[in-house]
Amino acid sequence: MTQTVICIKWGTRYGSEYVNRMNRAIKRFNKRPTRLICFTDDVSGIDEDVITRDIPPVNLPDYKHSPPFRKVTLWQYPLGDLEGDVLYLDLDIVICGDLDRFFDYEKGEYCVAENWTQIGKNIGNTSCYRFPVGRYKHIFDDFNADPAKIEQKYGISQKYISDAVGKMVYWPADWxxxxxxxxxxxxxxxxxxxxxxxxxxxxxxxxxxxxxxxxxxxxxxxxxxxxxxxxxxxxxxxxxxxxxxxx
Structure with a gap:
């Protein structure tokens, strides 16, 4: 069965080389078949074996923190043809080991890194998380219905997601x-x-x-x-x- 890793690229801060390096690292380290899907507003320069999709629409507020909230769009359902557990990675990460075990760990749960600056405060860092597509569609639905209210309350998306998900499972700290x-x-x-x-x-x-x-x-x-x-x-x-x- 093919595993799915997703990322999102918009604007100009991170170029296509970030996507391509992620894709090649996945191929280098993973033993199982794994596909990378990049949701983006610009496909130019992205390797042909990366699956590209348009970024799903989301209602963003006009606040200084709103661009990171764009990632909330990936919690909507349906999300293309995606089903089951999907691993999300930010573009500004470096892969230095296999990701296969991330698909085995606590299957069906929302798994995330505990935020390093807020240990013990029940906040996950969404640089690397795995989630079952569709289970938490309320995260997108509630935000899309009143984005300004949620942006003003939480400031950044990972605080909102951590609160809205409820139960989180943290990756082992050294992963x-x-x-x-x-x-x-x-x-x-x-x-x-x-x-x-x-x-x-x-x-x-x-x-x-x-x-x-x-x-x-x-x-x-x-x-x-x-x-x-x-x-x-x-x-x-x-x-x-x-x-x-x-x-």
């Missing part, structure tokens, strides 16, 4: 890790050391900045409050090139 909150050495050691994923890690999430291509060469863009450069720093991380760039 999905954060570059900034798990791997990056604490200040001031980050100026002198780097850390790479452990042998049991399959996904490294790059939330906010830096993106994988930036961390790879030791760049951490900081906008506005430049004093943050005092602690927002990473040395170059060659391991990203090993996992992320095409071999």
């Amino acid at each position: 999905v890790v954060s570059f900034k909150h798990t791997l990056l050495p604490p200040w001031p050691l980050n100026f002198f050391k780097t850390s790479k994923p452990g042998p049991n890690t399959s996904v490294v999430a790059f939330t906010g900045k830096p993106d994988p291509d930036e961390a790879m060469v030791g760049e951490w863009p900081v906008e506005g409050e430049h004093w943050k450069k005092i602690y927002k720093f990473t040395k170059s991380c060659p391991w990203i090139e090993d996992y992320w760039l095409d071999n």
Whole structure:
């Protein structure tokens, strides 16, 4: 049976190379047949063996946080021909191990990484989650009916999803890790050391900045409050090139 991984790409922040690298990493690491479906507003440059679909419509509020809420559209049902458990991955992640076990773990449940900055607060980080298509269609339906109300209450989509889902199952902590909150050495050691994923890690999430291509060469863009450069720093991380760039 073919497993399904999905992602979403809109706008210009992440180009087609992010989709293609994800697709090639899935093929490199997974032993079972796995397809990647990319929901996008621009198919140019995406490899032919990636299945592309139009982003399903969603009623977005005109607030500063609304673009991330676009991901809520993937909770609607029907969602094309998708059924059963589907694994979602953000584009700004690095795959460094197999994803097959993500389809075996707690089948039929909503599985997600526990948000690294809110441990114990029942909030999942939606960089990497698996969900049974259709079971939680109320997440989309309720948001689409009154997006401004939900955006104002929750601010970001993963807080809303965590509250609306109710029961969550967290991935084992070493399966999905954060570059900034798990791997990056604490200040001031980050100026002198780097850390790479452990042998049991399959996904490294790059939330906010830096993106994988930036961390790879030791760049951490900081906008506005430049004093943050005092602690927002990473040395170059060659391991990203090993996992992320095409071999």
